[in-house]
Amino acid sequence: MHGPCPAATRAKIESINVKRRVVLSLETVSSDRVQEVIASADIGLAMYSPLTQNERLTAFSSEKMALYMQCGVPFIAFAYPGYERLIKEERCGVVVKDMSELLQAVGTILGAHAEFRQAAYRAFSRYYDFAANFSSVQQTIERLGNGIPHS
Numbered sequence: 001m002h003g004p005c006p007a008a009t010r011a012k013i014e015s016i017n018v019k020r021r022v023v024l025s026l027e028t029v030s031s032d033r034v035q036e037v038i039a040s041a042d043i044g045l046a047m048y049s050p051l052t053q054n055e056r057l058t059a060f061s062s063e064k065m066a067l068y069m070q071c072g073v074p075f076i077a078f079a080y081p082g083y084e085r086l087i088k089e090e091r092c093g094v095v096v097k098d099m100s101e102l103l104q105a106v107g108t109i110l111g112a113h114a115e116f117r118q119a120a121y122r123a124f125s126r127y128y129d130f131a132a133n134f135s136s137v138q139q140t141i142e143r144l145g146n147g148i149p150h151s
Contacts, residue, residue, distance in 0.1 A: 003028060035071055043109050044068040044075035044093075046083065056080040060127060069124035074116035076105045090126070092119040 005013075005026055013022060029037055038044070046065060048055040059065060059082025068075050075093035077083040083095050093116065094105040109116050125132055143149075 035067060038067050038073055039071040041071075041073050042113065043106060044073045046075050046077035046093075047099075048078065048080070050078065050080075057082060059083045059086050066124065066128040069120045069128055072117045072121045072124075074109050074113070074120050076102065076109070086123065086127075090119050090123040092116060092123040 003026070005024065010024060010026070013024065025037060044064070046058065046062065046068075048058050048062075050056060057080070059077070059080065065075070067073075069092065077093060077095055079095040079097050083093075087093055087095050094108050096102055096105050
């Protein structure tokens, strides 16, 4: 886990981290090292709050998700519609209904980590890679500019 963390949360994580498999990176890193930090993870967490619609709609709009996929890091997320779609179509992570399912989700990913990792790379190419996806946007803009309706 990376970034600032309240002392109480850090203490709770450290108290249950008996096998020392969770690493806390509490100091932020420069932007040129973000991918390095993300790529060092075995599993990413996308545990957005259910309190706002914006938080529930992050599967295809979150920079964190794009970076996980770009770095081949499978993820665990709450079972919001976008994440369920991403998992169903790409199998690049696991969704959970609540935190009680987290341990099982971790086991699922670690049990087939190489496959989940490759699926994350594929998901990046399909959904998040600007170079791979912008040509269709450019073609649509050109058609509209020439008075040709979008089909």
